[in-house]
Amino acid sequence: MNTCLEISNLKAEIEGKEILKGVDLNVRGGEIHVVMGPNGTGKSTLASALMGHPKYEVTGGTVTMNGEDLLAMDVDERGRAGLFLAMQYPSEISGVTNSDFLRSALNAQRGEGQEISLIKFIRIMEDSMKALEMNPEFLHRYLNEGFSGGEKKRNEILQMMMLKPRIAVLDEIDSGLDIDALRIVAEGVNLLRSDERGF
Ligand SMILES: Nc1ncnc2c1ncn2[C@@H]1O[C@H](COP(=O)(O)OP(=O)(O)OP(=O)(O)O)[C@@H](O)[C@H]1O
Ligand SMILES: [Mg+2]
Numbered sequence: 001m002n003t004c005l006e007i008s009n010l011k012a013e014i015e016g017k018e019i020l021k022g023v024d025l026n027v028r029g030g031e032i033h034v035v036m037g038p039n040g041t042g043k044s045t046l047a048s049a050l051m052g053h054p055k056y057e058v059t060g061g062t063v064t065m066n067g068e069d070l071l072a073m074d075v076d077e078r079g080r081a082g083l084f085l086a087m088q089y090p091s092e093i094s095g096v097t098n099s100d101f102l103r104s105a106l107n108a109q110r111g112e113g114q115e116i117s118l119i120k121f122i123r124i125m126e127d128s129m130k131a132l133e134m135n136p137e138f139l140h141r142y143l144n145e146g147f148s149g150g151e152k153k154r155n156e157i158l159q160m161m162m163l164k165p166r167i168a169v170l171d172e173i174d175s176g177l178d179i180d181a182l183r184i185v186a187e188g189v190n191l192l193r194s195d196e197r198g199f
Contacts, residue, residue: 002029002196003029003066003167003198004026004029004064004065004067005026005063005064005065005083006063006065007026007063008063009023009060010022010049010058010060010062010063011058011060011061012045012058012059013056013057014045014055014056015055019042019045020046020049022061023046027167027198028198029194029196030194032198033198043171044172047085047087047171048085050070050083051078051169058071065081065166066082068081070083080109083165083166083167084160084163084168085169085171086156086157086168086169086170086171086173087171088172088175090147090152090153090156092144092145093142093143094145096142097141098142099125099139101143102159102162103121105162106121106163125139125162128158128162131161131188131191132157132158132184132188133180134155138151143155149176150176150177150178153177154177154184154185156170157188157189160188160192164197165197166197167198168192168198168199169199
């Protein structure tokens with residue numbers, strides 16, 4: 001089936017304050033949409049509401065992904081359905097290495113009994129890191145801990161490359177990147193472009 005995210009008249013609020021006031025947006029496989037707007041207009045709110053952040057309350061409208069009601073799904077179900085969010089401010093998680101995190105995420109996506117073999121995992125990860133020109137030492141560091149702004153963004157793209165989502169929401173993926181990182185991140189996105197994937 002061709003990938004399709006349909007957002008219709010989406011309304012969402014945080015702490016009782018309405019931020020999204022009826023957003024309409026359709027994203028099909030093969031398409032890249034760019035949402036632009038001044039600070040504080042609700043771009044990250046849209047991303048969080050789509051992914052199911054518990055702080056954001058959806059008060060109206062519908063969102064479907066490949067015909068299924070996205071808003072009825074838990075966050076993990078949204079992830080497994082193929083939705084991915086590269087966060088504007090990625091969280092640091094001390095004690096969890098980048099590679100453990102990636103492997104857990106990949107296995108959660110694949111489901112019980114379908115776990116990826118260690119050899120295959122390492123191969124995919126090394127290929128992805130090479131494409132993003134990331135130093136292998138990042139595998140063994142705790143998730144985003146002490147990463148520079150640009151390194152965090154690159155790490156979000158690494159996750160996207162490993163998880164191969166159907167719909168990727170990239171929140172300010174360009175901010176904090178220098179010229180070289182910008183090129184590498186753009187190449188990462190282009191590498192993943194296909195008729196089955198929307199951005
Ligand atoms: N906990 C909160 N309580 C009240 N208002 C909040 C809360 N969290 C976010 N907001 C408000 O929601 C609005 C939308 O914020 P959002 O982060 O979605 O904007 P944005 O378009 O992504 O901005 P930027 O370009 O700066 O990233 C802002 O006015 C923000 O202050
Ligand atoms: Mg934002």
